[in-house]
Amino acid sequence: MLKTLFVSAALLALVACATTQVTTTNPMSNQRTAARDAGVSTFGLQGVDFDYAAKEAIDQFMTSPWFRKEGNRRRLVMMGEVGNDTTFRIDTRRMTDRLQIYMVNSGVFAFTAAVGSEATKGVESYRELDKSKRFDQSTGSRDLNLKPDLEMVGVIRQQTNVSSDRSKQELEYEFAFRVVDLGQGVVLFRTLVPITKSGSNKNFSW
């Protein structure tokens, strides 16, 4: 009886230790973060993963052949959908917000809030004001909405691989983005930023 309980307790302790360690290929994960300091280790995507994917994607865009040739003109971008094709319930705005911040800060790009996934009710209702007799039509902006030049769309994918002895699992994330010339319908730029996380196969990763 005592022997059985002792073995059980030892196994419990081993299981507890074995299931927490997850390693990642994200080079930014070495940076000091509150989660890292707290010893949080997860197969899921964290802020540092979105930071890395957004920065890497935009750095590649800014050094792409198209940008080097055409990047001296200010462009208006429509943010399209970023799909979540993973097993994690991700708020994809965590990704699109970062992409937009990096691009806007470059000084070359602006994003439209008139159309696309970032369209706001404010722009829509402002147009309605033009027809209202209750508003002084000599006030406010008379500008027309601008048509965007480019669209940015993407998807976050996940592939799970398991070691042959089924003790380890590896989650390959791919952050895939495209920049499309809306007028010509041509894909100007495409990138794929991988991040891999590895750990125990004891439990499902989510």
Place this chain on the structure above:
Amino acid sequence: MNVVRLIALVTVVSTMLAGCAAPVKNTDVYGLGARSDFNALAAAYLSQGKPSYNGDNLLEVLESAKAFHDAGMWRLSNEALDRATELMPWKADKVDSAEEVLRLVGTTLTSSNAGKYTGRIFEGGLIDYYRSLNDLMLADFRNAQVSLNRLEQRQSNAVDQFSAFVRGVDQSNRRDAAENRDKGYSRSLDRITDAARQGVLAIDASVRISEMRNSAGDALAGIVRATSPISELRNASIIRASLTAASIGAASTAGRNLVSRLNQEIGDGRTTLNPLVIVIYEDGFGPTVSEFRIDLPLFLVSDKVLYSGIALPKFNEGRLGLGSILVSDARVPTALMVDMNRISGLEFQKAYDGVVAKAVASTLVKTAAQYAANAAIDERVREGKMSEGAGALAKVLTATTQAALTSADTRYWRNLPNTIQMAIVPWPASGMLPIFNSSGQAIANVSLPQRGNHIVLARNASSSAPLSVRASRVN
């Protein structure tokens, strides 16, 4: 010890054991279900409109999740399913997992159902399947996609997990055999093998491992991806893989034919589909597990052992509701995609030899304890410290205790359907979708006023009860 105290002790022990054996809320699943009163069934898990199930009891969480789902309480169902996900994270089922060790220790020392309910492999897939349906009914396509991705991963893993499970049970049995060799374990096991077969008679021996997959879930995954508003998700190769899996796992030829038609419609990930109505019909109540007892021939039998029996679980087929339904004015019959008897029967069947062996070992341990206790009673009677009458009653007590401790694990997710069926029809231009029973009598008329793809969930648990129908526009 006097007679009154002995009887009192027997009563207390029996009552305590009976209490331990009641694993979940005593909801009248079959009574309420027979009337298709799914709201009343869900209400059993609510108190003043808030969830009141035991969040640490996996079985109760699963049953409440399904009850909320059947009642159209999608968010409450999702909460319960998320809790079930937390309680059932295991992937590679091995005997060295913490919960498995505890369960086996509990099984050996007491009875089969004293351990914590850790869930069955097929139940993991159902968690994600129902989560995706709830998400679709809430028009939350992003989360539906995540749930279907999880379902795919669980189903892909299920075969490996299943093999690991069988290996784990086998290893555990070998340990039991070694530890109980002196108690006649192997001979006892050999002698009851034929009698024990009745526990799995209701399971079709031809059931294939591929049928562990929920074919309706695979078909749904293909449809949701093909109709996704996000172009990046309409990946033709993934859609085809889902539909291939749905075809392989389908429980009927009609199901395979439906998937074949679906493959022609959406297999290339086309975006310009005519609006579809996906009808998912759940019929009847799924299989149940009961207990039966057989005498265990003991090779240590003497007058010191008054009782030794073995309790085993018996798999019972589910019961029909309406059987099937006909959808739309064209009266398209629903196709059988999932037979819960086959999915859960497969797991039950593969585990059964292990369960029998475990029950024999458990009984031998308890019988040895009874032998030792009764030898001590005889000794006290001989020394004059106990009267012969009190000694006899004390032996009855030990035998009664063993009988009470001997029980099979009959816990089962009770409000699952017997079958899951599917029909896919064009969206009706009239905005009304009629549904008929298999005799052609109209039993429902579903309003789908807006042009577009829709999902219709229909549920019936008894042919004498009305059909419960809920619909949502999916995109």
